[in-house]
Structure formats: structure tokens, C-alpha cells
Amino acid sequence: MNYISSDLKVVGSRPIRPDGVEKVTGRAQFGADMRMAGMLWGKVLRSPHAHAKIVSIDTSKAEKMPGVKAVVTSKDLPHIANEEAFVGEGPMNFRDLSRNCLAWDKALYEGHAIAAVAATSQSIADAAIEQIEVKYEVLPYCIDVEDAMADNAPVLHEDLFTAGVEPKPTRPSNIAKVVTFKKGDAEAGFKDADVVVEGRYTTKAVHQAYIEPHACLCSYNADGQVMIYSSSQGHFMVRAYCSKLLGIDLANIRAVPMEIGGGFGGKTLVYLEPVAIALSKKAGRPVKMQMTRDEVFRASGPTSGATMDVKLGAKKDGTIVAAKQVLKYQAGAFPGSPIGPGCMCGFAMYDIPNVDVVGYDVVSNRPKVAAYRAPGAPISSWAVECAMDDLARKLGKDPIELREQNGARNGTKTHYGPTHQNIGFLETLKAAKNHPHWKAPLKPGQGRGIACGFWFNIGGESTAGCHIAEDGTVVATSGNPDIGGSRASIGMMVAEVLGVPAERVRTIIPDTSSINFSFLTGGSRVTFATGMAATQAAERVVEDLKRRAAQIWEIPVEAVEWKDGKAYPAGSNAGAFEPLDLASLALKAGRTGGPIGSELSVNAQGAGPGFGVHIADVEVDHETGAVKILRYTAIQDVGKAIHPSYVEGQIQGGATQGIGWALNEEYIYDAKGKMDNSGFLDYRVPVASDVPMIEAVMVEVPNPRHPFGARGVGEVPIIPPMAAIGNAVCGATGLRLYDLPMSPPKVRAALDAAAPKLAAE
Amino acid sequence: MPKVLISGSSCQRLTGGRTELEVAATTFRRLVLELEQRFPGLGKQVEEGMAVAIDGEIFQDAYSAQFGADSEVVLIPKIGGG
Numbered sequence: 001m002n003y004i005s006s007d008l009k010v011v012g013s014r015p016i017r018p019d020g021v022e023k024v025t026g027r028a029q030f031g032a033d034m035r036m037a038g039m040l041w042g043k044v045l046r047s048p049h050a051h052a053k054i055v056s057i058d059t060s061k062a063e064k065m066p067g068v069k070a071v072v073t074s075k076d077l078p079h080i081a082n083e084e085a086f087v088g089e090g091p092m093n094f095r096d097l098s099r100n101c102l103a104w105d106k107a108l109y110e111g112h113a114i115a116a117v118a119a120t121s122q123s124i125a126d127a128a129i130e131q132i133e134v135k136y137e138v139l140p141y142c143i144d145v146e147d148a149m150a151d152n153a154p155v156l157h158e159d160l161f162t163a164g165v166e167p168k169p170t171r172p173s174n175i176a177k178v179v180t181f182k183k184g185d186a187e188a189g190f191k192d193a194d195v196v197v198e199g200r201y202t203t204k205a206v207h208q209a210y211i212e213p214h215a216c217l218c219s220y221n222a223d224g225q226v227m228i229y230s231s232s233q234g235h236f237m238v239r240a241y242c243s244k245l246l247g248i249d250l251a252n253i254r255a256v257p258m259e260i261g262g263g264f265g266g267k268t269l270v271y272l273e274p275v276a277i278a279l280s281k282k283a284g285r286p287v288k289m290q291m292t293r294d295e296v297f298r299a300s301g302p303t304s305g306a307t308m309d310v311k312l313g314a315k316k317d318g319t320i321v322a323a324k325q326v327l328k329y330q331a332g333a334f335p336g337s338p339i340g341p342g343c344m345c346g347f348a349m350y351d352i353p354n355v356d357v358v359g360y361d362v363v364s365n366r367p368k369v370a371a372y373r374a375p376g377a378p379i380s381s382w383a384v385e386c387a388m389d390d391l392a393r394k395l396g397k398d399p400i401e402l403r404e405q406n407g408a409r410n411g412t413k414t415h416y417g418p419t420h421q422n423i424g425f426l427e428t429l430k431a432a433k434n435h436p437h438w439k440a441p442l443k444p445g446q447g448r449g450i451a452c453g454f455w456f457n458i459g460g461e462s463t464a465g466c467h468i469a470e471d472g473t474v475v476a477t478s479g480n481p482d483i484g485g486s487r488a489s490i491g492m493m494v495a496e497v498l499g500v501p502a503e504r505v506r507t508i509i510p511d512t513s514s515i516n517f518s519f520l521t522g523g524s525r526v527t528f529a530t531g532m533a534a535t536q537a538a539e540r541v542v543e544d545l546k547r548r549a550a551q552i553w554e555i556p557v558e559a560v561e562w563k564d565g566k567a568y569p570a571g572s573n574a575g576a577f578e579p580l581d582l583a584s585l586a587l588k589a590g591r592t593g594g595p596i597g598s599e600l601s602v603n604a605q606g607a608g609p610g611f612g613v614h615i616a617d618v619e620v621d622h623e624t625g626a627v628k629i630l631r632y633t634a635i636q637d638v639g640k641a642i643h644p645s646y647v648e649g650q651i652q653g654g655a656t657q658g659i660g661w662a663l664n665e666e667y668i669y670d671a672k673g674k675m676d677n678s679g680f681l682d683y684r685v686p687v688a689s690d691v692p693m694i695e696a697v698m699v700e701v702p703n704p705r706h707p708f709g710a711r712g713v714g715e716v717p718i719i720p721p722m723a724a725i726g727n728a729v730c731g732a733t734g735l736r737l738y739d740l741p742m743s744p745p746k747v748r749a750a751l752d753a754a755a756p757k758l759a760a761e
Numbered sequence: 762m763p764k765v766l767i768s769g770s771s772c773q774r775l776t777g778g779r780t781e782l783e784v785a786a787t788t789f790r791r792l793v794l795e796l797e798q799r800f801p802g803l804g805k806q807v808e809e810g811m812a813v814a815i816d817g818e819i820f821q822d823a824y825s826a827q828f829g830a831d832s833e834v835v836l837i838p839k840i841g842g843g
Contacts, residue, residue, distance in 0.1 A: 164770050180770040265843020340769070340838040371843035417768035417835035418814030456840045460821060523842025605820045715842060
């Protein structure tokens, strides 16, 4: 059923969030909060070198220490073949995942896990890893993407040959693959252009910076049954990866999802769980492991740093006739940067007849990258949206009008192939143009910038359930960890279908043995896909309730209607019966056929992309180089906001992460390839005092493929901020900055370098 | 017969450089089987690593996704997310 045009009572309202009280009172159970009788503490020994051969590992001294119950290295995990599958967020090579959890023959980055111990206390575990003797042969390293691509770069993997080039290379390389997307003839298009802008843009690696470090408690029982308690973006993903890496049947692993303190893509894979299970198996006791903040930075995946060249060509009237982008993304120690989406997203917002995009996936001696909110897209859009602004200036055009003129609409063929349908980009641009922020006056020295973003959003396999308890209250179940409010949105959709208040529905997330499979939480998919499953499950329950009312009243089921949480006779001919509510029907559940409930699995399609437009006002302190954000508006096509407060929160949160990416966040390395700023004091994420209240404007162009019209919303808002701020800084100073972050020292240096030129102007 | 466009360059090694193919298929499942028959290895790569966009709508892992002779059928890299 489709409810887009219905008069909705619950969906679209703002009930109190179901997880709020637990979280603010400290009762929520996160990954590190679990304890079990007989539990041991696990600790990882990590490489001090950015690149080194592991000559030998001697664990004998550690094993002899009192209190140490197990020590493991990669020899304790099966050495699995080079096999790739789409289990998590993007294709995963299981051999690489295993080598990332515990190194095989090489340490590939500073922080790479080499061995692990389980001991009766944390302090014994800390002391024990110091007793493990590792002989390294230190090798030259490379970190920056172009250093890693150089002909004489130290090669990380002797068996890695660049894919996507012909003829097949004979020498190993750090370039894992090359991808290309072409439309028309870009070279001819540039020849036809009246105006051309181009630039080289760079970004640094940034971390997802979730407040909650990785943590797990795992227990391998003597009969081969495994319990895992961990926070993640997918407990089925955790189960699948542990099964694959350890050779355990899926049904023998039970993964329990704990509350999660942020993921943003960074918790779509495993680091600790396979190691903890291996330790538990050896020790015969449960093992708890948790990363320190330092370990999170050094040993869990940030996103790529990148170098990009972008070029745009347009006619004098503003029609863009050609576009080109060359993107080089860091993958970290193993292949798998988000180069594909990066190549597809940069120009996806525009109708350009001739496009040429080339992307390189490049390994280097830093942690393997993990997904980060719209992976790849913020990076490519940083370059494209700055170039669009430069083009607007050169043409003397308003930047919104330039985008409207060239904007994708229904029927626009993208450069990566599909034709856009049912999109809301022009609507978001219009909302931006008409917003008071766009017209508000600026003072001297202040600048305003605008930028846009596109993300595909996905659907996928999801399971949800709707169960009526004996007293008529409702338990909804979701196969997906809640990282952005999906317990609320799923509960609300179920409540809407059942016709009851949102407060009558409690949504929980059962473990992997208690609900059917769900693909992980990511790709902005859960409210869309799992919501779809929940809606259909609730609809099945309504049909069942009508059947039971018909049975009680002894009338045909066609003569029963369901409205506002009750069964009614459908018209006076059906009979004069008092309505039956959920509680009344639940009371007679046994007599009318048994327990009332439904669990339903789908592979949801038709997710529908999202677009965002952000406006930023800044002023720049010329003495310190600090950029202050004065005002920020984020406009986004959300389809249908199931719970508007959560949608606003997603928009504000994504925008804030983009602001951090723009202004301060970066991995800083010393001369030995070690991270220098592995803590929140020196890895500077925005705090509340750094950003103004971000106004989130929701444009609702319903997605016809979702029962309530929802689109995914979580990822789009991180894409525009970097360029919106870069364009605003350009407006405030007259300077185009090409390198992120635009941190105070860099801005000050750029201002100093440009001072003579600006003075002359 | 529907024309199938293979986006990007990842499959060109298997198709001998061709990016547009006529394929006797009306479902994604049949498409995969036909491609595997004509270009060994391609069907597997498409099934495991690609999504299909049919008239602009993206389907992932959907054997039953249907299209007609006039449909726009584009194979694109599978999409994940964060």
C-alpha cells in the first residue's frame, strides 16, 4: 500500500525519541558495557613501523606471564584465499580483512595489529604485549597518494597488479585499479567552450571520529557456539565476517547488537571481533576488547585523502559543454577506496554532454580506509563545486542560477549511464534561492558560498517484524542497528499502519539468531528498506486482525474494516458490533488462531537519490587565519520526513562533519610515517562552540517507491560543506584555496602569499 | 532486443572493449546468464559487482528486475554507502 497522499497521524510528527532516556541517564548498553563471568581482557600489539617485513614473532615470554591465558597471531586464524564478496559496505576481500585484523608477513601501517593477548586484567594484558618480541625488517614507506603512485615508490603488495589497464601490467604496483567513465567527447567539448576553469584540489585523510571506540565481548564455547556482543553497523555483517575469517558456520555464531555511539560508515567492518573469538577459543573463557582513542585513529579506517584535477568548459551563456576530472584516492594498506562512487558523484548533479572521469585506487602505508558517509562523494564534490563557483565568477553569473541552468532534472542522462528519474535537485536549488539566507546582506570582509551534493542511497535486504503482545501493545522488530533514529521511524510507520499512537509501539533490534537476515545499516537505507519491510509486516498484521474480528463477529472478512487502531463492521449491513481494538483482539488471540504477528523480509529496490544544497557565510581572521562560520543553511530533498527531528539531526550532523573536514581535520604524520595527532585534542573535530545553529530545510519530493515517500537522508549532508565554505572563503578573501583542510595556519599562509597580489588589485 | 550499456571500464577486459551490447534478456537473471555465456567471467562479475539501472531506477541483487526492448538498461558499479 502507498500512503503518500494519505492523511497521516503519526508519520511526520515528532514523538519523543525512544532511545533518549536510556542515553541521557547513562543506562544505554554500549559495546564496552558488557561483562561476563570469567571474562578476560584482550589487548593488541601494534606495529610501530609504517612498513616492515615481520621476520619473526616470539610470544613465549608473554605466554609464561601469570594471568595471561592466551596469545594469538595470524597463525591462529585460517589463512584464507584471495576472495571478494559484497558482505559489507562495498566489496570486501576476505584475505585482506583477515590480514588487517592480524598481520601476516608484513606490517603495512603504523598501528597494524601484529598479535594479541588475553589476560585476567587490563594491566596484565598491557604488560604482556610488551613481552612479545617481534623482529622487523623496516622498509621504506609511502603515505601520500602521488608518492605511492610514483614509479620508484615502495611497493606494498608484490601480488597487486593494476586492474583496468591494458595490456595487463607485469610489474606490481600500488595502483590497485583504474576506473573510467566517459560520456560524449570531452576534448571536443573543451574546444567548443568559450570559458574554461580548472584546478588541482587535495584533501587529507579524515576519520569518522565516532565518540564510541570499537569494543566487543566474545565468547567461544567448548561446543563451538560463539556469542558476540559488540556495537556495529550490522550484527549480521559481524557474524558473516567472523564466520568467514574463522571458518565457523553462521548458525553457530550469535551476534548481539549493542547500542552504538556513532558509526558513519566506520563500523561497517570488523577489527576486534575475530581476534577476540580466537583468544576466547584458545583461553576457554570470554574475552573483552576495546580500542583506546589512539588505537581508533591509528588502526581503524579513516576515509581517503586525495588529489584531484578538475576542468569545466562552458559557453558564454553559461551552458556547460565539457567536464573532466582525474581523481586519485588513498585506499590505505589494502585496495578498496571509494573511487567508484567518487567518480560517479562529482558531476551527477549536472546535465553535461561531454564528460571524462578517470579514477585511481591507490594503496599506501596507512590504515585501510573504511566507508565514511557518502564514501567518495564529498571528496570529488569539493573539487567540482569549487570549480563551479570559479566558473560562475568568470561568467559573471549567480552561482545558483548557473547550477539551475545546468542542473540535472528528470530525464537527464548521467555521465555514468542511467537517466535520472523522480529527483528533487531543482527543487532544492529553488528553495535555496528563495531562502532568506541567500538574500541576507553581508558585511565587509564576510563571504557567502554555496555548494551541492548528490548521493545514490540504497535499499537492499531487510527484515522487520510486527508483534502484538497479549495486552495489545506492539513490539516492532528491526534487523538493523539504529545509528540515526530508525527505531523511531520504524515504530512510527508501524503505528501509522496499525492506527495507534507512536507510544504504543516499542521497536527493538533482535540478535542474529532471533530475526532473519538484514543487510547492514549504511547507505542511508534503513528507514527506506527496513521501513518498507516493517510497513508490510504491519499491513499483514492488520489483515490478520480483520480476519480475527470477522471470526469473532461471524461475518465475512470483506465486511471488516480497520481504522484508527480498531476493527469496525464495514457498514450497517455487516452488523451492529462494537469496535474491537488491539487489546480486545489480542486477548482472544489463542482462540482466533494463535499469536498475532508477522516477520517479513524484503530486498527493497527503488531507493531514489538525494540532493542537497548548502549556504555558508564566513568571515576570516586575517591575523590568525581562523575561519568563523557565521550562518549555515542546509537544504535537502528528503522525500518524506518520517520523524522530522531526526531528519534535521542527520542534516545538521552531516553538515557539521563536513565543516570539520573543511576547516580542521586531517591525519598528520611525522617523518617516520607515524600519526602525530591521534587524539581529539590535536585531531580537531568541531565542537558545539565552533558552529552556529545549522538551519535544516527539508524539501519533500516523495519517493514513489516507498510506502510513505521516504528517501535516505543521512549521507547527502556531508557532501556540500567543504566547497560551500571554500567558496565562502573565496568570497571573503578573494582567494581560492585548493587544499583541505582550510585550517588557520594554511589560510594565514595563503593570505600572506597572496598579500602583494591582493594589494595590487 | 534490449541494448545494455556497461558503465565504467571494469568489464572492458572481458568484453574486448565493448561497452554496449544487445542481449536477449528481459530480466536481470537472464541478462547475467547471457553475458556469462558470451563473455566467460562477465556474468559473474556483473552479478557480484554491479547494479542494473532500468529506466533510471537502480536495482541491486534483483534477479527478477525486468526490462523491455525499449528500456534503458545500464550496468553500473554496485553502490554501498557509509
